[in-house]
């Protein structure tokens with residue numbers, strides 16, 4: 001039987017997850033009039049965030065198996081205004097120090113975090129509504145992507161089915 005020690009070494013280290021809000025946790029379909037019956041509506045700063053009712057459990061599970069960082073234009077407001085609705089503690093925030101409302105700052109701001117995690121043998125998963133435009137040329141090789149806006153329906157949110165299979169083999173609290 002072939003050795004799987006490399007796999008085990010890697011899987012014994014907590015992965016790093018970069019987690020977006022809009023189009024990942026916030027169901028943008030509801031902004032366009034889709035029913036929000038199965039959502040909790042979080043009102044923040046003039047905005048509404050539509051969080052599917054299953055989402056807190058999914059994000060709590062992610063936080064139990066990975067070191068999750070916000071990577072969102074909400075920046076620290078994700079901690080201040082959204083985290084409690086997900087039942088999670090504040091998370092580290094990827095931030096470029098500007099208030100840029102676009103998303104093209106994210107890769108440069110997350111690059112060194114991803115690079116050092118990969119160098120330490122940890123897996124890195126970036127969850128975002130990329131819309132089939134993965135930033136593979138802007139990030140270190142080895143970063144894995146979960147695109148919640150892939151394919152014909154760009155207005156999706158994160159579901160358990162989108163999570164890479166290997167993450168379900170992780171146990172909670174595994175030391176890095």
Ligand SMILES: [Mg+2]
Nearest residue numbers: 020022023129
């Ligand atoms: Mg987004």
